[in-house]
Amino acid sequence: MEKKIGLKTLEGVYTPTLLTILGVILYLRLGWVVGNVGFFATILIILLAHVITFATALSMSSMLTNIKIGSGGAYAIITRSLGLEMGGAIGVPLYISQSISVAFYITGFSELWVNFFPSHSQIIVGVLTWAVLSIISLKSAKLAFRIQYGILLAVILSLISFLMGPNLNTNGIVMQGTFEMGSFWTTFAVFFPAVTGILTGATMSGDLENPRESIIKGTIGSILTGLIVYIVVAYWFAHQANQYDLLHDTSIIFKLARVEALIIAGVMGAVLSSALSTLVSAPRTLAALAENHVVPFHRLLSKTNKNGEPFNAIIVSSAISLGVIIAGNLDSLASLLTMFFLTTYGMINLVVFLEQVTGIISYRPSLKMSIAVPIVGTVGCFSVMLLINPVFSVITFGVVMVIYSVLKKRHLASPYGDVRGGIFIAISEWAAQKSAAIPYHPRLWKPSIAVPVEKPEDFKRLTRIIQKLVYPSGRVYYITSHKEAVIDENHDRRIDEVLVPLREKQIFVQKTTVTSEKFADVLVPTLQCLKSSYLPPNIILLTISDDHEKQEKLRNMVYMVKPLKISVGCLWLHPKFGMGNERTINLWLRDKSPNNDLAILCALQLSRNYDAELHLCRVISAESDRRKTEEDLMAFIDEARLPANTKLRVMKGEFKALMNENGADLNIIGMPYDFESMLRIIDSSSSSILFVASGGLENALV
Incomplete structure (x- = not known):
């Protein structure tokens, strides 16, 4: 001594x-x-x-x-x-x-x-x-x-x-x-x-x-x-x-x-x-x-x-x-x-x-x-x-x-608490007060994705596409449940491990764990709490499985979150091709669809971060509509400030057949009103699909 x-x-x-x-x-x-x-x-x-x-x-x-x-x-x-x-x-x-x-x-x-x-x-x-x-x-x-x-x-x-x-x-x-x-x-x-x-x-x-x-x-x-x-x-x-x-x-x-x-x-x-x-x-x-x-x-x-x-x-x-x-x-x-x-x-x-x-x-x-x-x-x-x-x-x-x-x-471990956290908390509190006093405007939108996860391994296969959706300044909320009130260290460590790739990219990540026997029972209350927070999520990202039982759970989740007025994304990853070469994205826009703005913003994020080519696609019912549709879409590309290399694809025919004929690594589509239509589109698809339903907070033209 x-x-x-x-x-x-x-x-x-x-x-x-x-x-x-x-x-x-x-x-x-x-x-x-x-x-x-x-x-x-x-x-x-x-x-x-x-x-x-x-x-x-x-x-x-x-x-x-x-x-x-x-x-x-x-x-x-x-x-x-x-x-x-x-x-x-x-x-x-x-x-x-x-x-x-x-x-x-x-x-x-x-x-x-x-x-x-x-x-x-x-x-x-x-x-x-x-x-x-x-x-x-x-x-x-x-x-x-x-x-x-x-x-x-x-x-x-x-x-x-x-x-x-x-x-x-x-x-x-x-x-x-x-x-x-x-x-x-x-x-x-x-x-x-x-x-x-x-x-x-x-x-x-x-x-x-x-x-x-x-x-x-x-x-x-x-x-x-x-x-x-x-x-x-x-x-x-x-x-x-x-x-x-x-x-x-x-x-x-x-x-x-x-x-x-x-x-x-x-x-x-x-x-x-x-x-x-x-x-x-x-x-x-x-x-x-x-x-x-x-x-x-x-x-x-x-x-x-x-x-x-x-x-x-x-x-x-x-x-x-x-x-x-x-x-x-x-x-x-x-x-x-x-x-x-x-x-x-x-x-x-x-x-x-x-x-x-x-x-x-x-x-x-x-x-x-x-x-x-x-x-x-x-x-x-x-x-x-x-x-x-x-x-x-x-x-x-x-x-x-x-x-x-x-x-x-070197990640030095300090035995003392320091004031740095307090500094950022003070700044956050000040910023929260100021931002709360300013009315929300769609130009402030950036992806803030809540991802319900049953097991850390389920999140791991989504890590790359989630990163591409939110990078560089978006946020990710990892939501899961645990049957016991006390989470064992091993389970918590596994969650941290799958979040490492996001944190390495300096992406804001927050994990939320709730105690429940059934995950679906607490999903809506958890989202309600997060929506009341200072930095709330604005999209919930769900995955579509080929398993019928899981599809039924997904149907219930989509139905339950609708009253929250939060945007919804349903991702189906092709079991064989996944995201393919990650080089092309087809953005399918229906005329006057309420989901177009969210679809465009997601397509912009993914095409930019994947460095992929964006194709703007629309199906017409009559050949006589082609010229007017192309002119409208060209004007829209300029107004929405889409990438200069965005390509137009105006097609006549049946949607599902056209989607398969015009192959891409990922298709982004507005979510159909009924769940079965979404499943039918998946059944005939040869590539991955992201369905989106807007909560009304997005505007691609601002």
Whole structure:
């Protein structure tokens, strides 16, 4: 069993998060920001940046008071709301960014070191620093974070030294900027990475004694502390240095210090702290991904040692960072890494927004807030991404979607319920209310087929033609009965198996099972219930058997469903030829038949999905009617927008004989008024037939 390290708020969240915020930008870029845009605009930049991060922290805090978070921090929050696929799509780039960030921090530290000790090799300094930090992270997270107390002291002393330093400004406070080195938003993009370390402590969620309380208090506390420090330091830069020096000397802070060595220690300590905290937190993200089988070698990477440390994940993370250090300068990737962090923050805000708008009762956090908070956080994060680098923003979203697609295909089993179903339910409820207020019009018609089935095997032989009838946007309702109230798993699995081909085509499929000794007794009540649903069926598809007993059952079914005013289709599949070559469809239209519209719409669906040739057929009683009938049918083809290759067949003679003479793979015919006539047509047919009777909801001309 994993041993609980039990980090407290101060050591596990507040200190590492604050030290990540008070990094290189505070010391080496804030002065330039003040020189470029002036003190007033700098305050606006600081406030805007902190509004986004503070909104993210509040959103995260709200989620933490609603769920029991395990290991993984931000990844865990996103996973529990949007599922393993989206959690992994965000978590994998986040982990890679964390691992590479370690190398950036160490490289930054070694560059500073070589500036003060030019005779030393930067690569050797980097590798030695990496080795020391890796040993500390392998030893204990508690040790790593307690070392940061000393670094925090160095940062505090450096700030005191800065605030007590000499005044080099003889021109008054730098209130207005020249913007000569960049616009307001360009300067904002330079500054914003300073506040992207707010989830450093949250990533340690699995190692905290009280994750919920520590993450909330520690993160919000560190953000507020950072805000105060940045405002104070920005004012002091504007007060102590002139605009030219601020713009052209990025190391001006060393000249403004009372004791330069303290500034050096503060800068190097802040960078070193960021490297150490990230090196400790990155393996936690990897281990959490491995626990959910998101990454390869998950068994190996999720293991912990006797002290509860994810030893293998630490080794892998350290190896990645070492490889980046040896590879050399990768400054071009810095913006891309910031994008992945911002995507994570944006998704946390989006999660809270979605939880609120869906109205699911399971979302009842102790820390409630206005919906404006996650909106500000979401819009802010994604807007800043576009401001910093639009190209990298697109790349980031592309990477996330590729990973999501890969994970989606793996059908990961999540132990947590997520909010995705609630989102679609909320959308469906909204759509149902809107559509219910709009009167039905035939132009909205699309095939929605109810198929009564006694055994799954009976449905299997119909799967292909049903798919061709409803694809791409129709619906299928599988209706069956079961003698016992409890359906055994084996029977339910067999039903799911025959529905697989439809679901693979992304066709809406709903199965309905009712308890009854006699299927026919419950068919009408079941259809009545379905007709009252939000997405009701509009056609019931029955099959015609050569068995006389089953034909009698079919006669009764057709008679019973007539009062429901639902369209009916009776399909007879030829016992020898079936659907033949699936290349030709004969559509037989009687003049002014009430079934013509449904017959035409079914023929259009089948001819399009089978890629079959459509023949428009009509029987005339006198040869003198031929020309007028052909002209009418040609005009009808144009008005009904039938395929351009539709062929006309106007014939004189007896219908049954003509149907056999003009062979096709499928004949579509309006259903005769009496059942016996339908059976007589079947007896003499050499190909399959679909009889249709309209319920009055179709119009092929709209």
